[in-house]
Amino acid sequence: MGVSCAIRVCVCAAIGLLIGCQSTSLRRASANTVPRLNAAQATMVGLSSEEAQAAAKLCTTKCMRCHQFYHPADYGETEWRSWMTKMNRKARLTPDQAALLTRYFAGLLTR
Numbered sequence: 001m002g003v004s005c006a007i008r009v010c011v012c013a014a015i016g017l018l019i020g021c022q023s024t025s026l027r028r029a030s031a032n033t034v035p036r037l038n039a040a041q042a043t044m045v046g047l048s049s050e051e052a053q054a055a056a057k058l059c060t061t062k063c064m065r066c067h068q069f070y071h072p073a074d075y076g077e078t079e080w081r082s083w084m085t086k087m088n089r090k091a092r093l094t095p096d097q098a099a100l101l102t103r104y105f106a107g108l109l110t111r
């Protein structure tokens, strides 16, 4: 009983390690800098270059006050949307600011 128990614990630990490693390596380099939209990306989501710049700044001042930058490409669409509902509230964004950030994140997903 002692041996099979030890084996089971070992297998569980190995699986845990595997899953742990995989989920971190799948993540895109989330960083402490906020990416800028290039001109093509800004155009795709209908932002002027000033607006695109304002959006990146908003992300720096509002979102990164609490944590690192998270890239929307690392999340499923619905997953990201539900995070944003929650985070827009946490960041106390006005509806205009929230709409601007939504476009900015959509822009990051275009190429």
Ligand code: HEC
Pocket (backbone or CB within 6 Å): 059, 062, 063, 064, 065, 066, 067, 070, 083, 087, 088, 090, 091, 092, 093, 101
């Ligand atoms: C007041 C602090 C605060 C602000 C402001 C804030 N967040 Fe968060 N964020 C958190 C905390 C705490 C978590 C951890 C998860 C939770 O709260 O359930 C989190 C989690 C997240 C996650 C999920 C990370 C994961 O575990 O994969 C994303 C994405 C995210 N935030 C994006 C944003 C964006 C974008 C903004 C700006 C609109 C923002 N956050 C503003 C505190 C904040």
